[in-house]
Amino acid sequence: MVFLNGKFIAKNQAFVPVMDRGFLFGDGVYEVIPVYNRKLFRLDAHLNRLQESLNSVAIKSPYNVNEWLEIINQIVSYSEHDNQSIYLQITRGSGTKRAHTYNELNPNIYIESNPLHPRSQKEASEGFSAITREDIRWGRCDIKSTSLLANILYTQQAKQHSAEEAILIKNNKVTEGATSNVFLITGGTLYTHPTGTEILSGITRDLILESANSCDIIIKENAFTIDDMLSGDEVWISSSTREVIPITKVDHNLINNGEVGEHWKRVYKHYHKLTN
Ligand code: PDD
Numbered sequence: 001m002v003f004l005n006g007k008f009i010a011k012n013q014a015f016v017p018v019m020d021r022g023f024l025f026g027d028g029v030y031e032v033i034p035v036y037n038r039k040l041f042r043l044d045a046h047l048n049r050l051q052e053s054l055n056s057v058a059i060k061s062p063y064n065v066n067e068w069l070e071i072i073n074q075i076v077s078y079s080e081h082d083n084q085s086i087y088l089q090i091t092r093g094s095g096t097k098r099a100h101t102y103n104e105l106n107p108n109i110y111i112e113s114n115p116l117h118p119r120s121q122k123e124a125s126e127g128f129s130a131i132t133r134e135d136i137r138w139g140r141c142d143i144k145s146t147s148l149l150a151n152i153l154y155t156q157q158a159k160q161h162s163a164e165e166a167i168l169i170k171n172n173k174v175t176e177g178a179t180s181n182v183f184l185i186t187g188g189t190l191y192t193h194p195t196g197t198e199i200l201s202g203i204t205r206d207l208i209l210e211s212a213n214s215c216d217i218i219i220k221e222n223a224f225t226i227d228d229m230l231s232g233d234e235v236w237i238s239s240s241t242r243e244v245i246p247i248t249k250v251d252h253n254l255i256n257n258g259e260v261g262e263h264w265k266r267v268y269k270h271y272h273k274l275t276n
Helices: 021-025 043-056 065-078 149-160 203-214 226-230 262-275
Strands: 002-004 007-009 028-036 084-091 108-115 128-134 165-170 173-177 181-186 189-192 218-220 234-239 243-250
Touching: 002 065, 007 065, 021 084, 028 043, 043 065, 043 084, 043 203, 065 084, 065 108, 128 149, 149 165, 165 243, 181 203, 181 226, 189 203, 203 218, 203 234, 203 243, 203 262, 234 262, 243 262
Parallel strands: 128 165, 128 243, 189 218
Antiparallel strands: 002 007, 002 108, 028 084, 084 108, 165 173, 173 181, 181 189, 181 234, 234 243
């Protein structure tokens, strides 16, 4: 079962008009909310970010917090899985002809649930590889917009290189991954790009900083260069669906001789305390 514009229906019965501006222009925003043991994880943070995305693109929120809660919980209840990933998107709505400008429209709202299968600790402990790419995205990466063409191209290139992620570089600084935030541990200090318009402010990023703080790791929300990363001790990526996983190879360079680091193990453990 999925939710579409006020109704819970079978996914193969869910259709939107071709005039939907999400279909025509990618004119919409989205959220991905993890669910552990049938409980929405950090729902407030996700709904706050959704509201910020909606404000940034001038789409009026179709529901209040309690209404969202009721709808999303219903979607959670329809799934047979205890751990889920909720995908929620709101587009500006459907006009009558394709035009860049718009009048007042009713947003199209779609929600589905997928099983959440992050890597097990054993799988993650093997480490993953990443490629680097120049970050050519637009200047509002803080908006969780469905317009994801650049991210799609990067992710497909990562797949073609059998890599877990594409790490993006702007003006010689690591911004984030194509679908994740990026962290560097060097000399016992954790570095990650500051929030702002150049990255998506990940909810998992906040949780990793919270976990690192609890593990007495010094945190510096400062951007780091590609050379810093290659000579660093540990590189991690984080997202709601992948949690926090170690990157041990970037392009052709091994990080920490290809070994997963001790800081990751501690932070991973702490993160799992939060999700349980
Ligand atoms: N992506 N940066 C980008 C560009 C992302 O697409 C994501 C997540 C993140 C991490 O955000 P969070 O920790 O709130 O999941 C950072 C989601 C999972 C997606 O697009 O499916």
